Each structure stands twice: as structure tokens, then as C-alpha cells.
Amino acid sequence: MPFLVFLVALSLLASCGFRRKKYENPITKDTQQPDKVLFDKAIKDIEKGKFEVGRLTLQTLMNTYDTSEFLAKAKLAYADSWFREGGSGGLAQAEAEYKDFILFYPQLEEAAEAQEKVCMIHYRQMEKADRDTIHAFRAEEECRNLLQQFPNSKFAPRAQQLLRNVQEVIAEGEFRRGTFYHHKASHPAAANRLDALTDHYPLYSQSDQANWMLGDSYEKMGPRFRQKAGAAYARIVREYPLSPLVDEAKKRLNSMEMAIPEADPVAYNRMKYELENRDKGNIAGTAFGVLKRGPSVRTAAKSGAPAMDPMRPSIPVSVPAAAEAGGFTGDVSVQQVGPNSALDTKPDARTQPAGTPETEPGSAPANPNGANPAVSSAGDQTKGQATGSDSTANDAKGKKNNRVPKPPKQPKRKS
Numbered sequence: 001m002p003f004l005v006f007l008v009a010l011s012l013l014a015s016c017g018f019r020r021k022k023y024e025n026p027i028t029k030d031t032q033q034p035d036k037v038l039f040d041k042a043i044k045d046i047e048k049g050k051f052e053v054g055r056l057t058l059q060t061l062m063n064t065y066d067t068s069e070f071l072a073k074a075k076l077a078y079a080d081s082w083f084r085e086g087g088s089g090g091l092a093q094a095e096a097e098y099k100d101f102i103l104f105y106p107q108l109e110e111a112a113e114a115q116e117k118v119c120m121i122h123y124r125q126m127e128k129a130d131r132d133t134i135h136a137f138r139a140e141e142e143c144r145n146l147l148q149q150f151p152n153s154k155f156a157p158r159a160q161q162l163l164r165n166v167q168e169v170i171a172e173g174e175f176r177r178g179t180f181y182h183h184k185a186s187h188p189a190a191a192n193r194l195d196a197l198t199d200h201y202p203l204y205s206q207s208d209q210a211n212w213m214l215g216d217s218y219e220k221m222g223p224r225f226r227q228k229a230g231a232a233y234a235r236i237v238r239e240y241p242l243s244p245l246v247d248e249a250k251k252r253l254n255s256m257e258m259a260i261p262e263a264d265p266v267a268y269n270r271m272k273y274e275l276e277n278r279d280k281g282n283i284a285g286t287a288f289g290v291l292k293r294g295p296s297v298r299t300a301a302k303s304g305a306p307a308m309d310p311m312r313p314s315i316p317v318s319v320p321a322a323a324e325a326g327g328f329t330g331d332v333s334v335q336q337v338g339p340n341s342a343l344d345t346k347p348d349a350r351t352q353p354a355g356t357p358e359t360e361p362g363s364a365p366a367n368p369n370g371a372n373p374a375v376s377s378a379g380d381q382t383k384g385q386a387t388g389s390d391s392t393a394n395d396a397k398g399k400k401n402n403r404v405p406k407p408p409k410q411p412k413r414k415s
Contacts, residue, residue, distance in 0.1 A: 021084070023047055023077070035065040039074055046077065051085045072105050076114065083117055091121045112146065112153035119143040123162055128295045129172035136173075137310075140166045144308060160306060164203060167307060168300035171197055171204035174311075178213065187217040188318040191225075198235070200311045203301040205274075208243035211236045215252065221318065228317070230258040239267045242275065270303060277302050 023043050038061040045054035058078045062071060079097030082090045098114040105111055122139035143163040147156055178193035194214040198207055215232030218225040233256075236249040241263035253260050279298035 021047060023080070035061055035068040035070050038065075039070050039077070042074075043077060046081050046084065051081045055081050072101075072108060072110070075101050075104070076110050079114065079117070083121070088125075091125070095121050109153070112150035112155050115142065115146045115150060116155040116159060119146055119159060119162060123166065124294070126166070126169060126294055128293075129169050130176060133170060133173055136166055136169050140170065140310070147308070161302070163306040164302075164304070165297040165300045167201050168204060168297055169295045170311070171201040172206075172295070174201075175204070175206055175210055178210065182213045182217055185220075187221050188316040190214075191217040191221065191228075192314055192316040195317075196311060196314050198232070200307055202239065203304045203306065205278075205299040205301070208236050208240040208245050211240070212245050212249065215249070219252075225317065226256065230256050234258070234261050237261055238264050240271060241268045242271045273303055274301055 023046060038057055042054040042057035042061070045051075045057065055078055058074045058081070061068065061074050062078075065071070068074070075097070079094050079101060082094035082097060095118050098118050101114045102111045119139055119142040122135045122142060125135040126139060127133070127135065140163060143159045143166065146153075146159040147163070150156065174193055174197040178190050178197060181187075181190035181193060184190075191214060194210050194217065197204065198210050198214060201207070204210065211232045215229045215236075218229035218232060230253060233249040233252045236243055236245055237253070238261040240246070250260050
């Protein structure tokens with residue numbers, strides 16, 4: 001009981017009196033300029049945990065002294081205040097502010113620090129390997145961006161180790177899914193997971209076990225995958241020479257009548273270094289690890305180059321490849337239409353009857369019946385006159401028939 005009271009009192013003291021944490025990027029220049037005074041006041045508030053007050057002071061500095069020499073420091077401190085405040089909302093706001101700082105001041109040394117903070121934002125929110133992996137993939141992406149954009153910064157070695165830790169967690173999740181499919185005897189699914197894992201994350205602490213299950217899955221899928229199974233067993237012997245599965249892998253290779261490779265000396269030294277420097281853990285850490293939100297990275301590699309490209313989803317080898325459809329292989333050209341194009345020089349096809357051949361401009365239309373044009377014209381003229389007289393007679397007859405009859409006369413009444 002007294003021990004519990006002591007723990008409660010200690011936690012209260014920590015929350016009240018020991019919350020102050022010194023700021024990492026102060027301005028050491030001793031001056032009484034008003035912008036420097038505002039910056040120092042904001043930093044003191046942030047160190048005391050008064051994040052909102054400190055941000056308001058920094059906002060006043062940035063809006064009032066937009067040409068100040070402390071403007072970049074103020075913007076970085078504004079992002080650091082959100083980072084220190086924590087919480088999902090605060091960390092999201094801190095990430096946005098750090099991204100803005102990198103965008104506006106990419107040439108400053110603090111830009112690498114801002115990118116390292118973005119990596120830490122997602123690293124601290126990582127879940128265990130069997131849970132949501134969104135923050136693990138985001139942490140992998142941001143740490144990779146730090147190594148690619150700022151390879152010579154002082155934060156690069158730490159980012160490289162963080163990247164190895166993150167990839168250990170991602171690989172652990174893939175390993176558990178592959179193990180599930182392997183125990184379920186769904187060998188194509190297991191081989192698909194484990195093949196991508198062993199190829200993309202060779203520094204994973206259980207890569208030898210993953211290669212063993214990969215070879216076993218390929219071996220049980222039939223003789224068509226015999227070479228792939230042998231390659232997985234050979235990888236254990238060559239790249240993981242200190243693994244306890246080396247002897248069993250050699251036996252499998254002998255039974256398959258395949259050559260047994262020699263151990264790689266570089267891989268031997270690397271694996272020896274990892275086994276000697278691996279964190280052994282303790283009983284308390286194992287007991288309270290169940291209650292911990294984040295994953296355990298004590299088995300992560302301490303050396304070696306991490307993977308610098310994301311792992312892409314693959315298709316199981318048992319799925320037949322789709323046949324490629326024959327496409328168009330000709331050349332496509334584009335030509336500008338000018339005033340002398342066929343659309344302008346040739347007559348419109350809609351003005352000619354169907355089946356009538358096209359004629360050149362200025363020439364007489366061709367006679368389809370091959371008759372003499374003069375005779376045809378005379379006959380057409382005579383026929384036209386006869387047709388005209390007939391139509392005149394019909395019009396006169398129609399007018400006669402269309403006359404309105406007169407009303408009959410009324411008889412006169414006798415008086």
C-alpha cells in the first residue's frame with residue numbers, strides 16, 4: 001500500500017513540476033530586438049507546457065516581423081509546439097507545419113530535422129505487427145524520404161536505424177500471415193506472402209524461418225515448383241549460415257539432388273554481429289509488452305542497408321498469366337487541315353444522289369444513260385411543254401370545280 005501511494009505522488013509531481021523540457025533549437029544571439037524578445041517569450045511558454053500561449057506569441061512575431069532573421073526559427077518552433085503537445089490532432093498539425101517548413105526552407109540544416117520529426121510522428125503511432133499498419137508504412141515512407149533528400153545530414157544514421165525497425169515490424173506482419181496460410185495448407189497463398197517477404201526484407205530477424213516455410217510450400221505445390229523450393233533452401237545455407245535450420249536445409253537439398261552452396265562470409269559476419277548485439281530483453285519487458293501499444297523492435301537488425309523501395313503486392317505463381325491481346329501496331333499521324341483540303345475543294349457528297357460519281361469543279365455532270373445531250377435536251381424540252389399544258393388544263397378544271405355555288409333565289413311574297 002505505501003508503495004502505491006508513493007507511485008501516485010510521484011506521478012502527480014511529474015505532471016506538475018517536472019513537465020518543463022528545455023527547447024532543442026534556441027537562439028543564442030544576445031539581443032534586445034523586439035522579434036527576439038517575442039521568440040524568447042514563446043519558447044519559455046512552450047517549455048512550461050503553455051503551448052497555445054506560445055503559438056499565439058510566435059504567430060504575432062511572424063505576422064508583425066515578416067522580414068525578421070528569426071522567421072525560420074519561429075516557424076520551426078511553431079511546429080515543435082504541436083509536436084510537444086502530442087495527441088492525434090496535435091501530431092497531424094505538427095506534420096503539416098513541418099512539411100511547410102521544408103517547402104519554404106529546404107536549404108537550411110533544420111529541414112532535415114523537420115523531416116526526422118515527421119518520421120518520428122508516425123513511428124510513435126505504430127501499432128503491433130498484427131494490427132493496423134498504416135503508421136508503419138507512413139513511417140517507412142518518411143524515413144526513406146529523409147535518407148533520399150538529406151543523405152549527408154546528421155539525422156541520416158538515426159533515420160536508417162528507424163527504417164530498419166519499421167521494416168522489422170512490417171516484415172513480422174507478413175511473416176505471421178504467411179505462417180497462417182502455411183499451417184492452413186494454403187500453399188500458393190503462403191508462398192506468395194513469404195516469397196515477397198524474403199526478397200524485399202532480407203534483414204528480417206526470422207528470414208531463415210520464412211525461407212524454410214517458403215521452400216516447404218513450393219515443395220508441396222508439386223514438381224513444377226521444384227526449382228523454387230530448392231532456391232529457398234539454398235538461400236538458408238548461403239545467406240543465413242548460423243541458422244539452426246541449415247542442417248535441415250542441406251538434407252532437403254540432398255533429397256532433391258541439388259547442389260549445396262557455400263556460406264557467404266559477408267553474411268556470416270553480419271549474422272554473427274546481429275546475434276551478439278541483439279537485445280535479450282527481460283522478464284518485466286515481456287510481461288508489460290502485452291499492455292504496450294507499440295511493437296517490440298529489439299530483434300531488429302543493427303546493421304545492413306534497409307530496403308529503399310516499398311514492397312508491392314504480387315500475384316501467386318499458381319495463377320496463370322493472362323495472354324497478351326494483339327494490339328494495333330501501325331503508326332498514327334496528325335496533319336493540320338488547310339484551306340486546300342479535300343473538305344474545301346471537293347463537292348459535298350450530300351448534294352449528289354446515291355450512286356452518282358463525283359465530278360470535278362467546272363465540268364458538266366456525266367450522263368448515266370450515255371444518250372446524246374442535245375437530243376435529250378430537246379426531248380426534255382418537248383416533254384416539259386406538254387407537261388406544262390397539261391398542268392394548265394388541270395388548274396383551270398380545278399378552279400371550275402372549286403367555284404362556290406350561288407344561293408337559290410327566294411320567291412317573292414304576294415301582298
